[in-house]
Amino acid sequence: MARRNGGREAGLGRAPSGALARAGRFWCRWRASSKAAVECIARNLSPELGRRGININAIAPGGTVTDMSDRAASQYVHPDIDADFHTVIRTASSLGRMARTAEIAAVVSFLVSDDASFITGRTVQADADWSCSEPADAGWI
Template structure:
């Protein structure tokens, strides 16, 4: 953790869902480094969540980890209520929890639909509902979409649809929340060097290229910067939208994709 970015979140309290690993962990680390008290929501990886908390506290931050499956709105509500009970307020929600899914049309089942939308879409909607109930003027909500919401990828329809719905939610909720002085935006990450990318990244390649073009070469061809993002680079976008410099930005989705084309 570093103070190089200043202390713009001093006195603020943030909840980060999906905060035990990947982009979520980088977001929690960035917000804590800039002074926020951070509540890390996690579903299953308690060890990673606890280790992150220990690291943030050792660096002088305030942090705690709470288990909550965002697919269950009641658990999300409990997470946010406990965060407010512990730290007295809620200023920032960074909704980073999500799951991937690849399947051909004929293989998608109703259970797949329910599972993906329960986490990626419904989970984020009710996280907003619970968080906004505790926020006042200056509240910041940042959800997570994906470049897949605006780019055709083979066998990615279900996941992409769940993320496109998030962008629509952000746009429409901005009018409602704006009356209360709360902004809501989303980040649409591209390929990022996380465990999820290591497991599913090849799925973003055209099927005819997967066996003939190494991933590094494919990235060089299809990205202006020619590489995966580091989680810390994506976290900078969440921190920007959660900060005062983005006070007049709402209802928007910011692509962080390294010029993916």
């Protein structure tokens, strides 16, 4: 995309990236580093690409119902917490549930549309306020 002028780029950090990039969570050091990198890349490429009419943003989804979340997510709950991953996410979200993939896709669709033409270098938190919770409150000590 950088060879031509104009366009939109939306980088997607996998769930639950907003919280991982900003707060200490159990067993998340490598994932957290990659999530923070996605946000940093969007923020730092924005001035370079903006001159060419290219907007770049990141999306930080909260816990999202996927095959992966069903298989692997339990490893991210501290062993002293007596709850499964889905319960932890539901408890930490004011909406009391995990996101559906279509809800995250809608954020991506918006960011790459002309309606978002003045948004660049930002990370959109699509996590039902989950990233606002404290790690201990969410069971990710």
